[in-house]
Amino acid sequence: MANDEFAGRTALVTGGASGIGLATARLLAARGARVAVLDRVKPDFGDDDALRPVLADVTDDEAVRAAVGAAAEALGTGGLDVLVNNAGTGAAGTVEDNDDAEWHLVYDVNVVGIVRTTRAALPLLRAAAARHGQAAVVNTCSVAGIAGLPRRALYSATKGAVYALTLAMAADHVAEHIRVNCVTPGTADTPWVARLLDAAPDPVAERAALNARQPMGRLVTAEEVAAAIAYLASPLASATTGTALAVDGGMAGLRTRPR
């Protein structure tokens, strides 16, 4: 059955050059949306010219404002139905391991980056809500924001902030018919995790440990996270705001015995 629930809608996905963001941009486009992708690197979409790239680092407010404006122009409606705040960066260690500069940098990308992009997009989201009755923001949070993982103090703190920000934004904009939700992925098989595995002393053992940590016994895929983001972004989810949707192979909620 054709699924074109985003026909006539526009979307902007940050961090859309890779992994979860790229899978999300492709899925929204496949379901009928006109999609722009904001990333700090120029994406390689191959022949997939349905996605319109705009370049910006989410730590640069001026660049974000310019890129959001350029995306709206490329999409050509004067509004934005969907904003996916997905750009993010990682950090490893306990509270002893990351210096102040790293704390500020990771917060700047993962938390203030969402603030900058949403702030720039809000007039466009309001315009879309006026035209279509609703608009949607979906933030990429993480299981690390709601469950304690070892050696992820800084990263987890930023994702906990993303969860709190999601709820606050949902409350602020509910009367404007702008829904705000987030996804909480478990460990997902993306280029990010591939880089982490490559850097591990024993990548095979590390992958096995990450698989075993998730009750399903495997990593989740970028496409599985994209499907959850698309659900929350969809006009069909019109009564859903202020929620966190887990896509974590059961990691946060289940207490299974080791296999």
Ligand SMILES: NC(=O)c1ccc[n+]([C@@H]2O[C@H](COP(=O)([O-])OP(=O)(O)OC[C@H]3O[C@@H](n4cnc5c(N)ncnc54)[C@H](O)[C@@H]3O)[C@@H](O)[C@H]2O)c1
């Ligand atoms: N992969 C996982 O296991 C996992 C689990 C939970 C949550 N997440 C979250 O999912 C999101 C995407 O991660 P991914 O695994 O797809 O990673 P990825 O590295 O494959 O993609 C991240 C993208 O974000 C872009 N980006 C990073 N910093 C940026 C910045 N300052 N400005 C603009 N763009 C920037 C990168 O260029 C890249 O294209 C992140 O927010 C991450 O925290 C990932």
